[in-house]
Amino acid sequence: MSLMLQWKTVCVLTCCASFVAAPGTAAQPLADEIVQAPQLDAQARATLTQYVRQRVTMLESGQTEAVEQARRELIEPFRRQGVRASVAFRLGVSDALAGALERLAQHESDFVAANALLVAGPLATGDGLTALQRGFDDPRPSVRYAAAAGAAALVEALARGDDALPEAQAAQAVSMLGQALAAEPDPVVVDGVVLAMTRVVGAEDAALQFSMLTRMCQAMAGQVQRRRQALDEHAALFERALVRAVSSVRRPFLRLAGSIDRDFALQAAAMSGQALRFALARWESGAVDSSQTQQRLDAYAKAAETVLIIAHGELTRREERALLPAEGALSLEQLRRAVSHWTGPNGVLTGPPYNMDPAEFQ
Structure with missing residues (x-):
């Protein structure tokens, strides 16, 4: 293009x-x-x-x-x-x-x-x-x-x-x-x-909301994976969509806690895991060269971890603690720990109920 x-x-x-x-x-x-x-x-x-x-x-x-x-x-x-x-x-x-x-x-x-x-x-x-x-x-x-x-x-x-x-x-x-x-x-x-x-988001018809957002998460997970594996000059433009997608799925989790659709939770977790990986790939490629880029990366990385924690709680009734700071800029080492915890070879997303192939995050 x-x-x-x-x-x-x-x-x-x-x-x-x-x-x-x-x-x-x-x-x-x-x-x-x-x-x-x-x-x-x-x-x-x-x-x-x-x-x-x-x-x-x-x-x-x-x-x-x-x-x-x-x-x-x-x-x-x-x-x-x-x-x-x-x-x-x-x-x-x-x-x-x-x-x-x-x-x-x-x-x-x-x-x-x-x-x-x-x-x-x-x-x-x-x-x-x-x-x-x-x-x-x-x-x-x-x-x-x-x-x-x-x-x-x-x-x-x-x-x-x-x-x-x-x-x-x-x-x-x-x-x-x-x-x-x-x-x-x-x-x-x-x-x-x-x-x-x-x-x-916010529709009274919960089934419609979950159906639409499940498809969005599924499609965005694939988009993030492909773009992470072939980072190009348009990655910053794509990050705008990623911030929007990850941030938007938090609202249903907070508004409908306890009655979240299982497929939605699984796909939201998959997208968010890919988002964490994308943030790390961008950082390690040297893309964090301005405060604006740092703020955008912080926004979707932190939102992704929040979605992962909430989705995991909905699916397993087990609580995970945050590894990224709620306030202030995150560090590369903090991001690496979060990525490893969720998407590493023995990460949370490679086990039940997700059972994702670790190769999807390579």
Whole structure:
């Protein structure tokens, strides 16, 4: 991956963040009554169809201002304060799009494809899910990042329980994100997918939360192992995703102590063990050359040890003591001791209930 390509992805990251954060105001917004309607009558459906198709035409134009306006106005109904889009409304928008999102998500223009994907996520329907899958399958990092940004809105809808996905498609969304994260080569896109998946943290549906986070941990464990074995100039970018992933899994352990899903605990421990190894590899490679790097490494190493201790307690009812300092900078020797304790040839993770192959940490 070239540095130029990496910077291109970073630029799209910034654009996507602004897309999601600033939904804007529609020129002629749809009435709240239509957005919230449990059923759409013929008149409401006609109004909705006209509204959507006008904005599809704007997306198809490829003109910057028109595309941005169309994206803002298609997203706006899903982001109104105090207004909850009904399933009927979501499906009505999906019907009016008539497959346009999937086509636009594969547009030759990165800009058009990205905007279509940012619409697909908040829609939270089967058609939106299909468009996001096309985005994740795209060879362009910028488009895959946009798919991740769109998916964040989809996960938020799933977490709130106001999506329009049947149970099988909700499971498909979890699988899609897990597969995308496991296969993603670009560290900035990795961070985007992790950000999307962690939007499930705090969801009332504990099963959904555990399912999503289990897949995230499993995929990130593989990412960390591969990147540790081939450290490159993008390792610092990847660490941002690692900090986010490891830090996010602490919350469910603290909030749901005593009722933690076993598979989640096992995968969280595996990811955290790999994170400790990654921190050590980075340090021993001479990467700790600034206070910022040191702080980032400290953050995910300490978070990883915390997750390991809590997960081990949940799984075995046995307590492990911390080897890394709770406050202040950690030392290389302290990190080496923690890595050996958890991931060494006779480390905790190589025994029951984990039974991980020591070779995974070499």
